[in-house]
Amino acid sequence: MAPAIIEITNLCKSFGNKIVLNRLNLTVREGETKVIIGRSGAGKSVLLKNIMGILRPDSGSIKVFGREVTQLKDKDYNDLRLKMGLVFQGGALFDSMNVAQNVAFVLNEFRSPSPQVVKQKVKDCLALVGLNDVESLMPSELSGGMKKRVSLARVLCMEPRIILYDEPTAGVDPITADAINHLIIEMRDKLGVSSIVVTHDMNAAYKIADAIGMFYHGQIIAEGTPEEIRATTHPVVKQFIHGLAQGPITDGEQLIFGHPK
Numbered sequence: 001m002a003p004a005i006i007e008i009t010n011l012c013k014s015f016g017n018k019i020v021l022n023r024l025n026l027t028v029r030e031g032e033t034k035v036i037i038g039r040s041g042a043g044k045s046v047l048l049k050n051i052m053g054i055l056r057p058d059s060g061s062i063k064v065f066g067r068e069v070t071q072l073k074d075k076d077y078n079d080l081r082l083k084m085g086l087v088f089q090g091g092a093l094f095d096s097m098n099v100a101q102n103v104a105f106v107l108n109e110f111r112s113p114s115p116q117v118v119k120q121k122v123k124d125c126l127a128l129v130g131l132n133d134v135e136s137l138m139p140s141e142l143s144g145g146m147k148k149r150v151s152l153a154r155v156l157c158m159e160p161r162i163i164l165y166d167e168p169t170a171g172v173d174p175i176t177a178d179a180i181n182h183l184i185i186e187m188r189d190k191l192g193v194s195s196i197v198v199t200h201d202m203n204a205a206y207k208i209a210d211a212i213g214m215f216y217h218g219q220i221i222a223e224g225t226p227e228e229i230r231a232t233t234h235p236v237v238k239q240f241i242h243g244l245a246q247g248p249i250t251d252g253e254q255l256i257f258g259h260p261k
């Protein structure tokens with residue numbers, strides 16, 4: 001079995017009296033794409049932000065490349081972020097910068113290479129995500145799918161060993177979604193990247209996952225290969241993957257967790 005690259009144990013995170021992560025356990029192995037499924041507002045983005053050090057957990061352990069990171073100072077976390085990138089839900093591009101400036105932003109911030117090197121790198125990373133001659137476009141001129149690709153190109157610029165994807169196919173048409181799924185598979189197969197992909201798109205999950213974990217009530221309550229999850233008899237997982245209104249997951253329960261409707 002490949003070594004663990006991310007190892008999360010008993011992770012807890014609350015906002016006020018709202019428990020979002022409740023002793024969550026999760027392991028991602030080298031070269032693996034792990035898909036996390038779960039309802040909106042469940043805490044999936046909070047999980048990714050805790051791994052990236054954007055949010056800090058209340059307790060529990062996160063080991064990345066075998067190193068405990070929950071106690072890292074912000075400065076030391078920046079070193080880790082050179083090897084681990086997050087593709088944000090909406091792309092999180094800077095509106096006032098063109099595509100090239102957006103893609104090069106982290107690279108310039110942390111590595112400050114020469115302008116020629118940056119230019120070539122930006123071009124190469126955009127080509128990797130299937131974009132050519134878009135360097136001078138502004139984010140407002142891009143479609144939702146293009147924004148997500150540019151966001152991925154920005155992460156790829158850093159040659160990360162780990163990529164975390166937050167809802168990479170949400171809000172894009174099915175054809176663009178398929179292209180993004182292929183990109184995620186390519187990152188694993190060509191570059192050997194290890195990933196966590198958060199989604200509620202079951203088509204995407206089945207297509208790209210080595211393993212799928214169901215996030216529910218602050219924990220990963222079930223995990224398996226796409227085939228195992230498809231065939232699950234777990235009532236919560238079954239209800240979620242088939243999108244049924246009837247079952248153990250109710251809207252009332254969402255209210256206990258205080259989610260806005």
Ligand SMILES: Nc1ncnc2c1ncn2[C@@H]1O[C@H](COP(=O)(O)OP(=O)(O)O)[C@@H](O)[C@H]1O
Pocket residue numbers: 015020038039040041042043044045046047257258259260
């Ligand atoms: N910085 C924050 N401060 C307070 N509450 C937050 C913060 N970030 C997330 N939350 C809350 O945590 C819950 C989980 O949010 P999120 O992780 O964004 O859900 P998901 O990504 O699964 O849709 C939500 O109820 C949200 O309001």
Ligand SMILES: [Mg+2]
Pocket residue numbers: 041044045046089166167
């Ligand atoms: Mg989210």
